[in-house]
Amino acid sequence: MFLGEYNHSLDQKGRVVMPRKFRSGLEHGCVITKGQDRCLFVFPRERWDEEAAKVLKLPRTDRRARNFARSFFASASDQVPDKQGRVQIPETLRDYAGLEKDVTVVGMADHLELWATTAWADVATEADDYYAEIGEVLSEEGI
DSSP states (O other): OOSSSSHHHHHHHEEOOOOOOGGGHTTEEEEEOOOOGGGGGEEHHHHHHHHHHHHHOOOTTTTTHHHHHHHHHHEEEOOOTTTTSSSHHHHHHHHHHSSEEEEEEEEEEEEEEEEHHHHHHHHHHHHHHHHHHHHHHHTTOOO
16 A cells, blocks of 8 residues: 655656655556646556556547547556666656656555645645545545
């Protein structure tokens, strides 16, 4: 399970070090692709297969679904962390997420998100604002 947030830096070759505690979950490889809100999703290989199956079930007759699938799969990059736990972030994905130097790696239970650190600060603040509100709704619904 991936939990927590960690600050790292891209090296000159566009690689980022995965936090040590996440490496065992990525040792069989991972897939990096576009996420929502201009972040990148990092799925462990086996989790990617599940996510890909969900996307493939979307109706091909729906333009939004086709475009989502195109973006999701076309941007996907298979990676295997090196001995230092680094993964290569392709330039197109770095551009999409605005990754230049400082990167925040965020554990999202079953996958990771990679954020430009400044963008993460804004998103985290917004998420914190909703946290109490959503918590109240969930408790009212018995979840």
